[in-house]
Amino acid sequence: MCGIVGGISKNNNIVPVLISGLEKLEYRGYDSAGIAVINDNKITRVRSVGRVSEIKKKVLNKKLKSKIGIGHTRWATHGGVAEKNAHPHISNNEITVVHNGIIENHTHLCQLLKKDGYKFKSETDTEVIAHLIHSYYKKSNDLKNSVLKATKKLMGAYAIAVADKKTSEIIVARDGCPLIIGIGKQEHFIASDISALLSVTNKIIFMEDGDVASINEDKYTIYNSEKKVVKRKVHISSIKQDQAELGPYKHFMQKEIHEQPVAVADTIESIIDEASISPKLIGGKNFDATKYDSILILAAGTSFYAGLTAKYWFEQISNIPVSVEIASEYRYRNVYTPKKQLVITISQSGETLDTLEALKQSKKNKNLKSLAICNVQESAIVRQSDYVLYTRAGMEIGVASTKAFTTQLVCLFMVALLFAKQKKLLTKSKEKDYLSDLRKLAGHIQSALNLEPQIKEWAKLFGKKTNALFLGRGLHYPIALEGALKLKEISYIHAEAYPAGELKHGPLALVDKNLPVVVIAPNDKLLEKVKSNMQEVKARGGELFVIADGDSKFDAEKGIRVIRMDRHVGILSPIVHTIPIQLLAYHVALFKKTDVDKPRNLAKSVTVE
Numbered sequence: 001m002c003g004i005v006g007g008i009s010k011n012n013n014i015v016p017v018l019i020s021g022l023e024k025l026e027y028r029g030y031d032s033a034g035i036a037v038i039n040d041n042k043i044t045r046v047r048s049v050g051r052v053s054e055i056k057k058k059v060l061n062k063k064l065k066s067k068i069g070i071g072h073t074r075w076a077t078h079g080g081v082a083e084k085n086a087h088p089h090i091s092n093n094e095i096t097v098v099h100n101g102i103i104e105n106h107t108h109l110c111q112l113l114k115k116d117g118y119k120f121k122s123e124t125d126t127e128v129i130a131h132l133i134h135s136y137y138k139k140s141n142d143l144k145n146s147v148l149k150a151t152k153k154l155m156g157a158y159a160i161a162v163a164d165k166k167t168s169e170i171i172v173a174r175d176g177c178p179l180i181i182g183i184g185k186q187e188h189f190i191a192s193d194i195s196a197l198l199s200v201t202n203k204i205i206f207m208e209d210g211d212v213a214s215i216n217e218d219k220y221t222i223y224n225s226e227k228k229v230v231k232r233k234v235h236i237s238s239i240k241q242d243q244a245e246l247g248p249y250k251h252f253m254q255k256e257i258h259e260q261p262v263a264v265a266d267t268i269e270s271i272i273d274e275a276s277i278s279p280k281l282i283g284g285k286n287f288d289a290t291k292y293d294s295i296l297i298l299a300a301g302t303s304f305y306a307g308l309t310a311k312y313w314f315e316q317i318s319n320i321p322v323s324v325e326i327a328s329e330y331r332y333r334n335v336y337t338p339k340k341q342l343v344i345t346i347s348q349s350g351e352t353l354d355t356l357e358a359l360k361q362s363k364k365n366k367n368l369k370s371l372a373i374c375n376v377q378e379s380a381i382v383r384q385s386d387y388v389l390y391t392r393a394g395m396e397i398g399v400a401s402t403k404a405f406t407t408q409l410v411c412l413f414m415v416a417l418l419f420a421k422q423k424k425l426l427t428k429s430k431e432k433d434y435l436s437d438l439r440k441l442a443g444h445i446q447s448a449l450n451l452e453p454q455i456k457e458w459a460k461l462f463g464k465k466t467n468a469l470f471l472g473r474g475l476h477y478p479i480a481l482e483g484a485l486k487l488k489e490i491s492y493i494h495a496e497a498y499p500a501g502e503l504k505h506g507p508l509a510l511v512d513k514n515l516p517v518v519v520i521a522p523n524d525k526l527l528e529k530v531k532s533n534m535q536e537v538k539a540r541g542g543e544l545f546v547i548a549d550g551d552s553k554f555d556a557e558k559g560i561r562v563i564r565m566d567r568h569v570g571i572l573s574p575i576v577h578t579i580p581i582q583l584l585a586y587h588v589a590l591f592k593k594t595d596v597d598k599p600r601n602l603a604k605s606v607t608v609e
């Protein structure tokens with residue numbers, strides 16, 4: 001949700017770094033973008049509504065060059081999508097600011113600043129930051145101290161980068177939104193995430209909440225909120241530049257769907273050793289599942305559906321009660337908290353504000369400990385948690401989550417196994433069987449990917465529809481929910497999901513020849529029940545699209561189309577059945593020519609309420 005990039009170099013033009021950084025960060029926000037550079041005591045700003053390609057054209061036309069600059073790609077919160085609201089914002093031609101986050105007390109600050117004579121040109125909360133910093137700067141001429149003073153007055157969440165027209169430094173600050181510093185040779189950079197900097201450095205520092213830092217060509221200095229100089233660890237990122245590039249694919253979502261065999265295998269191998277699952281592998285700490293009498297899972301969107309699936313696993317394998325809550329609901333509810341409850345948060349980005357705040361609330365509610373399942377190192381949710389288990393999905397850039405979901409499922413299954421093992425509910429031989437099944441998953445996922453040509457054919461039929469229904473039972477009900485979410489978010493077709501048994505309690509009224517009904521029908525113990533539900537649809541003229549297993553004994557017939565997976569893979573089946581519903585959404589979106597990777601109104605990493 002908004003991306004920031006910036007840099008300062010002794011010898012090199014920084015403008016290409018800003019543009020390529022914005023291209024990489026575009027997935028964080030894509031309604032407008034802008035850059036500001038400093039030359040000869042003057043700030044030059046270029047902004048544009050639309051994609052980064054628009055700003056790139058403008059910048060190339062102007063032949064802009066500078067050794068210091070900041071850039072921003074926006075997802076509108078305060079103020080509509082308009083050039084005047086695009087960042088960077090400028091105060092009195094002296095201070096320029098880019099910002100990610102939301103300033104909650106901006107109305108109050110705005111009133112004070114107006115009384116002080118500041119004129120506002122945009123509808124954003126960010127312009128308040130620019131003027132506030134300027135109000136201190138005009139008295140002291142000291143950019144760093146002005147930023148330190150201004151940040152004390154800000155309420156809400158922010159990552160900011162600030163430059164003034166005459167100094168050769170950039171000041172950055174964060175509280176609640178991510179910001180990293182990149183270290184180069186006689187140059188330093190800042191960005192919302194590493195993807196923006198991979199072309200220039202892999203040496204990075206994660207700033208912490210409350211930190212303010214100054215960077216110039218030769219050095220960086222980080223201050224904590226008490227203005228004390230602090231040291232932060234330098235990380236060498238293992239992310240390769242090609243992870244942030246499309247390669248032979250047309251879209252990141254397509255690439256990420258096809259990366260799932262590797263992502264799932266990497267995740268599994270990072271957690272288990274040769275023949276067993278060990279508690280040490282959860283964040284390197286000794287984790288003791290016997291301490292807990294219940295689990296609360298908190299997450300949003302697709303990650304929430306991973307949690308719903310895990311509830312079935314935990315209750316079946318590890319005999320522990322699990323509740324799964326949408327993070328934004330949990331935050332504001334009066335809850336009963338069992339004494340020995342473990343909270344598991346699930347988040348691809350580790351930045352989702354609802355999940356982060358729900359985690360904080362769960363601590364106030366006196367839950368015993370927390371475990372984060374996350375794809376992003378050192379993210380806010382990870383830092384707030386007692387234990388962490390990383391999904392090894394690699395960077396996920398497509399707004400619609402795909403490989404993050406399947407790797408979350410893998411991690412959750414392994415945590416369920418760990419619970420069973422530590423509670424002595426898992427025999428050695430059963431553990432071995434599960435681990436061997438896990439290691440076969442990548443192959444099953446690859447076979448499911450091979451069904452793409454058949455799914456493409458289905459997509460042509462869906463492309464003409466306005467509504468769709470997804471049905472599943474038991475472990476596969478959350479996969480039906482995920483299928484409906486994927487379809488609506490990237491193809492804009494209205495889709496709903498129901499447990500198939502609920503059909504007759506209401507949604508059956510929707511069924512007619514115009515309603516495609518996708519049924520997740522693995523060959524499990526509920527298959528016969530699902531078949532009856534299918535008959536209820538067929539009898540009302542509904543068109544059925546069934547995702548079955550190779551060994552399910554039923555055939556396509558009039559009104560029933562069937563795609564067959566490999567043989568049934570038992571308790572891990574939801575992971576494999578996810579692949580066709582992802583491919584379906586992708587191909588319907590292609591058919592409808594929507595913007596697959598950047599669906600309208602959405603953004604990756606939802607850092608606002």
Ligand code: F6R
Binds near residue numbers: 303304352401
């Ligand atoms: C849907 C999707 C979202 C995210 C949700 C939570 O495809 O990507 O529903 O799952 O915004 O995001 P994370 O997992 O980053 O907390």
